Structures are given as C-alpha cells and as structure tokens.
Amino acid sequence: MDIKKVAVIGGGTMGNGIAHVFAMNGFKVNLIETQQEFADRAISTITKNLDRMVSKEKIDEAKRNDSLANISVHLDIADGVKEADLVVEAVPENLDIKKTVWQAIDKSAPGHAILGSNTSSISITKLAASTNRPEKFIGMHFFNPVPVMKLVEIVRGLETDDATYTAVEETSKKLNKIPVPVNDFPGFVSNRVLMPMINEAIFCVHEGVATAESVDEVMKLGMAHPMGPLRLADFIGLDVCLDILNVLYEGFKDSKYRPCPLLVKMVDAGKLGNKTGEGFYKY
DSSP states (O other): OOOEEEEEEEHHHHHHHHHHHHHHHTOEEEEEEESSSHHHHHHHHHHHHHHHHHHSSSOOHHHHHHEEEEEEEEHHHHHHTTTOSSEEEEOSSSSHHHHHHHHHHHSSSSTEEEEEESSSSOHHHHHHHTOOOOEEEEEEEEETTTTTEEEEEEOTTTOOOOOHHHHHHHHHHHHTTTEEEEEEEEETTTTHHHHHHHHHHHHHTTTTOHHHHHHHHHHHHHHHHSSSSSHHHHHHHHHHHHHHHHHHHHHHHHHHOOOOOHHHHHHHHHOOBBBGGBSSSBB
C-alpha cells in the first residue's frame, strides 16, 4: 500500500513531532486537535523546531517552507481523517479516551486506511477491538523528541495482518526511522524496561537513599546514560510515567511495577516535570 496522506490525532508533545517528521518527508498531513489554541500551539512548536533545523543547517529554507505547507489543521475528526491512508493517534495514555477517539476515527476513515496508535503501553489488541477493522490496526510507537529519535516500535495486535505491518514498516523507513517489531505485551519492550528503572530511581529519593541530582549523576557517570532517569522522567512527564506504570501494574499484576508513592504525590500536586515548570527539577 502506498501511503501518501496521513492524519495525526493530537498535537501535543508526541503528536506535533509525528506531524513534523511526516510533513518533512513529503507526506500530506492533517493535524487534528480539539481546539484552535491547541492546534496553534502545535504549529508554533513545529515551526520553531524546523527553524532550529535551518539554523543548524540540517535543512534549508525551502525544505522548511515545504514541510509547513504539507500540514493542514482540522478541529473535527471526521473531516480530518476522511481521505487518510494512515491515521496515527497520539492522545493521552488513557484507555477510555483512546477507545472513544478510535471509535470516531473508525466511522469516518476510508476502508483502506491503516490505523496506528502511538500508545506507549496500552494493548494494541484491546484498542483494535474498539474498531471494525482490527486487521488494519497496529502500534506505531515513536520516541521523544520525534524529529531526533530514530526508533519506532511496531506492535502487531492479535489480528494485525501482514500487509498492514509491511506498509507501516516501509513508511517508517521513509521517515528515516528504524522500525523494530515487538509483540503486544504491556509496555512493549521500551517502557517495560525503562519505567521500572525510573520508578526505582524515584524510590531512591523517596526512601532518602540519595537526592535526585545524585541518583542522576550515578546513572550518567557510572552507567553511561546520556541523561539521568529522573531528569528523563521530567521530560517524559511524571503523569505519563504514572499512567504507564499503572498499565504495567494492572497488566502483569506484579508488585515490581507498583508506582512509587512519591510519584503519585507529585502528580497529585501538579508537579509533572518540564511541561509544568517543576518535577524533580525546576525549569
């Protein structure tokens, strides 16, 4: 299948990055948001990121302008997906929200359209069941910042067919990404490994083993991590980390995925990391 038109649902941190890379690689993109102010913020972010690429001489002005011209904003799902070859959903990591969105997409997207979720932990099989085309449903998990990170986890649901997988794999390569196939388990590979590490780092702070700064320095200097786990958690969003840990905990019923009480308290207090100006660090 030759994918040319893409609809991206959600213009937040992941959604605007996904729209950015599709548009920059020649795809026509409909970016769908619920409110104009959110859409404007997404386009502003994409513009700033493209301008940064121009200043670093990674792209020229013509490429920057062509990329922006490839993006159209829509405030209605039905209108935004009606001609899409591929729909990529990037809404909050909440099963009920995602199911509601997918039901709306399924009603309006063309019959040939592939449905891809950027979920970082929720079952692709479960999401696919909220549509009438589970064979065309697949996980397409990008990583933040999307324009920089090369990996795309491609997750097959129980009924995902070979043609869908092949089309998404080929499309990922056209984005200059490296697609890696994984199976449909909670957290897939990336977050099944990463989130327990972040959670344990938070427990170290919670139990007074060390400060956030010390935990991060140990992991950077001793384990050659480019960024400490607590700084990384701040950039991911502590609310997102908590959502993923809850999915892992519910999915495996294993206490090793139990979210640290300090993480829960920080989310309850609205200290979500970089996006709110304070998490384990101040921004």
